[in-house]
Structures are given as structure tokens and as C-alpha cells.
Amino acid sequence: xxxxxxxxxxxxxxxxxxxxxxxxxxxxxxxxxxxxxxxxxxxxxxxxxxxxxxxxxxxxxxxxxxxxxxxxxxxxxxxxxxxxxxxxxxxxxxxxxxxxxxxxxxxxxxxxxxxxxxxxxxxxxxxxxxxxxxxxxxxxxxxxxxxxxxxxxxxxxxxxxxxxxxxxxxxxxxxxxxxxxxxxxxxxxxxxxxxxxxxxxxxxxxxxxxxxxxxxxxxxxxxxxxxxxxxxxxxxxxxxxxxxxxxxxxxxxxxxxxxxxxxxxxxxxxxxxxxxxxxxxxxxxxxxxxxxxxxxxxxxxxxxxxxxxxx
Numbered sequence: 352x353x354x355x356x357x358x359x360x361x362x363x364x365x366x367x368x369x370x371x372x373x374x375x376x377x378x379x380x381x382x383x384x385x386x387x388x389x390x391x392x393x394x395x396x397x398x399x400x401x402x403x404x405x406x407x408x409x410x411x412x413x414x415x416x417x418x419x420x421x422x423x424x425x426x427x428x429x430x431x432x433x434x435x436x437x438x439x440x441x442x443x444x445x446x447x448x449x450x451x452x453x454x455x456x457x458x459x460x461x462x463x464x465x466x467x468x469x470x471x472x473x474x475x476x477x478x479x480x481x482x483x484x485x486x487x488x489x490x491x492x493x494x495x496x497x498x499x500x501x502x503x504x505x506x507x508x509x510x511x512x513x514x515x516x517x518x519x520x521x522x523x524x525x526x527x528x529x530x531x532x533x534x535x536x537x538x539x540x541x542x543x544x545x546x547x548x549x550x551x552x553x554x555x556x557x558x559x560x561x562x563x564x565x566x567x568x569x570x571x572x573x574x575x576x577x578x579x580x581x582x583x584x585x586x587x588x589x590x591x592x593x594x595x596x597x598x599x600x601x602x603x604x605x606x607x608x609x610x611x612x613x614x615x616x617x618x619x620x621x622x623x624x625x626x627x628x629x630x631x632x633x634x635x636x637x638x639x640x641x642x643x644x645x646x647x648x649x650x651x652x653x654x655x656x657x658x659x660x661x662x
Contacts, residue, residue, distance in 0.1 A: 362445050363523045363524075364524045365431075365441050365443055365525050365527065365529065366524055367435055367436070367441060367527065367528035368528065375436045376436075378627075379433060379436040382429060382432060382433060382627075382631055383433060385635040386631070388635045388639075389421060389425050389631075389635045390425075392637075392638030393419070393637070394422070395652065396415065396638050396641065396642075397415050399648065399651040399652055400412070400651075403654065405651065406647060406648075409472050409487040410469070410476070412496070413465065413468060413469045413492070413496065417466075417469070417637065420461055420462050421633075421637055422634070424454075424634060425631060425634050427450075427451055427455050427458065428451065428630050428631070429630075429631060431443060431451065432529060443530065448525075448530040448535075449530070452511050452515065453507045454507075455530075456506065456510060456531075456532060457506065459630075460503035460506040460507065461500050461504075463602075463606075464499040466598065466602065466603075467568075470565040470568040471495075471564065471568055472487055473595055474571055475487050477592070478571050502557065503557075513546065514532050514535050515535070517535075517536065517538075517546065518539060519538045520540035522538040522539075524538075527622070528623055528627070531626060532550060534622075536550065551611070558603070558606065558607055559607075559611070565603075569592065594640050594645055597640050598636075598637050598640055601629075601633050601636060602629055605633070
């Protein structure tokens, strides 16, 4: 722990994984590789969704936004994490911490809403196929994407500002690898019960409400598919919804453990590793899931590679 005693008088000390120096070396390699894959994979998704005419559909419009969110989310966290894992200094300035908290919270909240929007799109595609083009018209798609971004921004401005205004009485040792609301709240030297209730209520709105909408959408999808007793229909529905369902499971399965029960022993013990999963690993897996499970994406990717090779 002596390696992090060189903290400056201003700012915070990100304790992170410094209690396990050997683990830091392994994590550095894993995080660096994951970050590079995130940048490459999500950039490819954005490129092929923007250039291939067959992918000019609402599903890939929202997937482009999801990839952009993932790139920005990891970029707001990973460079600082790599710096802390590699070097002896584990500090972050007060301004850097505030920016990281606002940006990561806004993007994480936007992703929650965006995944719900994508579930609604899959519901419309499977349950309302004849009216799909009318229901998911370009204006509605743009409005839904805008709601996802604005809801994340609004949540970050409210929660982030309340959290950063809490008196900390000189407490600067943040037992996390980045500035996240649940961990920053714990630095306060006043009663934080009201803040924890406020965090829980915000989590209900931006985590459980979108999750409820996702489950409702997939409930209707399951009913619609079961009415059509056709193996081909099952395969088409799985191809349409399988990738999104895997992404939802990975993201929500990890983030809810941190934000819904931040005081639980499991979140306290494994919180850093859970956060590492949904901020670093999930954005890496998302493009792989959509690429490997989707014939249209694989076809567009092959076309993009052949076009580049022929130039």
C-alpha cells in the first residue's frame, strides 16, 4: 500500500486493485486487450451499419448508438485505469474524478434505456411485422434514441451533482478503480441514508423500469412465436432477438448488483470486479455477439473487407 502514499493534497486516491500487485499485472494485459477490441469491434459495427444499404434498418440504427455508447463509456474509464494499473501513482484529480463520474454515469444510464428501446424494436419486428415500417418510422427512432441520451444526461446531472456536493472531510481514498456514484458516496462524513435512498430510487427508474419493459417485450415475443408452431419461425425469432437478449443478460446481470444493492456484502466484496465486467468486458463482447450470431452483420463485414482489399 506504500505505493499509493504519494497522493497529492488535491484529488482522490483510486485504491483499485493495489492490494493485489500480481493481479494488477494480469489485469493490465486483459484490460488493454479488451479496450483495443472494444474500439475496433464497435467502430466496425458503426461503419458497416452506416455504409451497408441492407443494414439501414431501425435495429442497426440503435445498434450504432449502442456501439457509440460503449466506445465512450470505456474511454471515460479505461485510460485512467491502465495508468493506475501500470504505475505507482493511483491518483486522479478532483476535476478528473468529477468528469469521469458524470460521463460514465450518463453513458451507463443511456445504455440501460437504449437496451429497452432495442427490445421494443424487436417486439415490433416479431409481433407487428406488417406494420413494422410504420411503427418504427425514422422520426420515432430518432426520438427514442434522443430520449435514451437525454435520460442518461439528466440522471448524471442530478445524481452526480448531489454526490459531489457531499462533504467528505478530507476523505480521498476511493476503494474503487474509477469514480462511481456508490463508491464516492461512501467518502461522505455525514449521514448518507437519504442519498442511498435517492440512488435506489434512481436505479428503480433507470435500471428496473427499462428491465421490466425488456421482459414485457420478450414476453409478448415468446407468446407470438409459440402461436406459430413452426421451427423456421423459432429460428427466425432467435436470430432476431438472441443477440440482444445475450447483451441484456450480461449488462443487467452485473450492473444491478452494484446499483440496486450497493450495501450488500456481495456488492461490497466483489463490487470492483462486477464494475470491471460491465464497464470493460461487456462493451468488448457486444460487437462479438452481434457479429458472430448475425448473418447480415457477417455478410456486411465480409463485403467491407473485400472492398478494402480490392482498393
